[in-house]
Amino acid sequence: MQGDAFQSHGNGILPADGKVLQRFQKSFVQVQTILDQNRLLINEINQNHESRIPDNLSRNVGLIRELNSNIRRVVDLYGDLSGSLSKSVDASSEGESAVRSDGQHNGKRIRSG
Numbered sequence: 001m002q003g004d005a006f007q008s009h010g011n012g013i014l015p016a017d018g019k020v021l022q023r024f025q026k027s028f029v030q031v032q033t034i035l036d037q038n039r040l041l042i043n044e045i046n047q048n049h050e051s052r053i054p055d056n057l058s059r060n061v062g063l064i065r066e067l068n069s070n071i072r073r074v075v076d077l078y079g080d081l082s083g084s085l086s087k088s089v090d091a092s093s094e095g096e097s098a099v100r101s102d103g104q105h106n107g108k109r110i111r112s113g
Contacts, residue, residue, distance in 0.1 A: 027081050034070045041067045
């Protein structure tokens with residue numbers, strides 16, 4: 001629901017923080033862009049390989065290096081996403097489990113999904 005502090009997602013609860021969600025969306029767009037580039041690179045590498053033209057085969061060396069670099073970037077982006085998600089979930093868990101000094105709960109509702 002709009003305005004809730006948390007949204008149910010599968011078996012867990014994620015913060016509905018706009019900045020966090022925007023960061024995830026931005027990262028996923030970056031990953032998809034890189035994967036699209038990789039698809040094009042792989043197609044060109046395959047065409048060059050099938051042509052057996054020496055210049056095309058030499059060009060494949062650079063294309064394969066670019067492909068490897070892109071794969072490293074995707075791994076880094078997913079690593080950053082994983083770390084951000086973990087921090088976000090940890091922070092929201094700490095906020096939800098907080099108990100006031102008088103032993104009463106913090107007043108936030110936890111809805112079952």
